[in-house]
Amino acid sequence: MSPDALIVAAALGLAAGFLGRLAWRTFASRRNSGCAGGCGCASKLAKK
């Protein structure tokens, strides 16, 4: 794999991982009792 493709694959993997984690926290996890972070406004209520 060329360095070019390797960097792009790594960036894509990180981005997909971040979005997957965010989707999990938003839709499935009950960890945040208010907003799950999409807009960030109400998540302040949930954070101590």
Place this chain on the structure above:
Amino acid sequence: MSAAPLPRIAVVGNPNTGKSTLFNALTGLRQRVGNYPGVTVARKSGTCDLGGGRLVELIDLPGLYSLAAVSPDERLVIDVLLGRLAGEAPPDLVLVVCDATNLLRNCFLAAQIAELGLPAVIAVNQSDVARERGIEIDAPLLGDRLGTAVALVSAWKGEGIADVRRALLRGLDQRPLIRRSEWPAAIAAALEEVAAVARDATGRDVPPALAQRFLFDAAPTLAESAGWAAPSREPVLRAARDRVRRAGLNPPAAEPLIHYARLRRDLEGVVRGAGRESRSAAVDRLLLHRFLGPVCFAAFMLGLFWSVFALAKPPMEWILAGVDALKSLVAPSLETMPMVQSLVTDGILGGVGAFLVFLPQIAILFLLVGLLEDSGYMARAAFIMDRMFGWCGLNGKSFVPLLSGFACAIPGILSTRTIEDPKARLATAFAVPFMSCSARFPVYALMCAAFIGPQHGALWESVAMVGMHLVGLLFAVPTAFILTRVVLRVRPAPFVLELPRYQLPKLKDVLWRVWQSVWEFIQKAGTIIFALTIVVWALSYFPRDEALADRARVAAVAKGADADAAEAAAAAAQVENSWMGRMGKTIQPVFDPAGFDWKLTVGVLASFPAREVIVSTLGITYALGEETGADSESLYGAMREARWTEGPRAGTPIFTLPTVLALMVFFALCSQCGSTVVTLARETGGWKWAGLSFGYMTALAWLAAVVVYQVGTALMS
């Protein structure tokens, strides 16, 4: 070894007494925000130094007019004061905050607190406003009459804070009880009877204040939450109320009559000066006028958006220039890695840059809205909205959540907790996402910057903005009407909205809130938008087909195109062949009646997690379809130049006025925010209403976009 817990002081008071301002002045930045266990009401507490290193914990409770509470946050106040919350003992002291300009009504709550038997002191806030109106308050005399420490304070001006600290110290040391009202014999006997039966039925001690709530309150909310079941409760309460009636008193009216009669005596000589008509009242005669009020409101909104566009123009141009400079700086150094070069310039800088360019508009919008809020005008806006849209059956309290929804639907939905009727709360939460939140702003702003502004000028940009904010309201109102009147059959409830006085906004507070919004916007650009741009770029970049690009290049040259145009044709062919292009072309027929081409379709689909994503998605798809390194301004140019390549509209511009308006209307109405849907599901206790809201809003958005496009096109042809 853990430290001994700090003494706890509960801060209670009527809404709009400046209770939270006083709480902030006493605690400074030492605050914690959390949730009460088992209930969805925010718990705000902070540490306060009363002097000499004597620390206490202050708990800021939701505002309420009376202990006859029905809404969840009002009920919570009683639970906290009675120590009925799991793991929380009753507070050591209560600080009752009263409004100096309306002392009699505010002291009613103090009289009810007295019945709880908790030590309490009083802070008479807004003393500066009272002084301005010619009202003089004799605090020591009031303290003597009520039997507790009374401090005069202006939390807003920071006057008298030391007196409040001294009163709290005295309260903790001497544990004074506010003098209780004397109940007529019939009521006292009825209360004893109620307390005794309730104690036997629930197996818990029933303090006199709770027995009063059982006897006087028409709603059985507190009795039910105390676990006193209706079969045991109703005959006892009926008999007790009959006993009160036989003594010539009306049970629901007896409590205020007795407290107010006593308080009028207590306040004699304490409050001097009748008070002049305030400047606020004079201004309100115009701003709350039945006809001129809404006209002024519309003029304020037009002026607000016009200012946003006019003031934000130069800084937006600086950001555009900065992004372009960054692109030309980075692109040459990545020439050996064309894939990474495209990812950075077209994907990240193209996508995130297209989004970040709206930062000045967001900052100026929040600055102006913050100034209006702090000046006291926004409460008037809720009043005007109530008068204009109250007929649709929404609870009066619904208009504050609806107004919050203009900033973000999530706090709007969360603030529906102040509505006591669960059906009215549901109807309001359903209507809130229709309000045009700030996330829609970049979408409207992109369309205004690319089309409406250049073609029609800044005034029409403002008109389009106000129009889009009205579109949400125009659909929310009939939706609420059907929900409240036909589906849920909500009973109308009385509405009390206290209008705060007009005041000069505190620039520091406003700037702090602007910074919070700006930081949130930047965080979003650096996280969600950044990650999504990488994914959208990859979907729009792969798979690469060099043979296809060559064919497009050759075809363009054969038509007489120069080298740059031939490269652009090759890039456009690659984007059309990408996964995103294929997906867009497959789904495009669904959005074809609304005039959306495949790129707009892709933008709409990518925006379902968060609606602003369309801006970065269009930034990427148009940047990839151009030569590498195209500047940001060319996004607007490329959109203006975009033409249909096939079908009956081939060769005509994609972005006509009907298409632009259809797209804006679609975004005004569509449910494109994952967090809002989840919050709605959590607040309504399941996915049924959230799913219904999503389906209804999305279908409505599609239908409205189709109608706008079809009617607009027919009118313009």
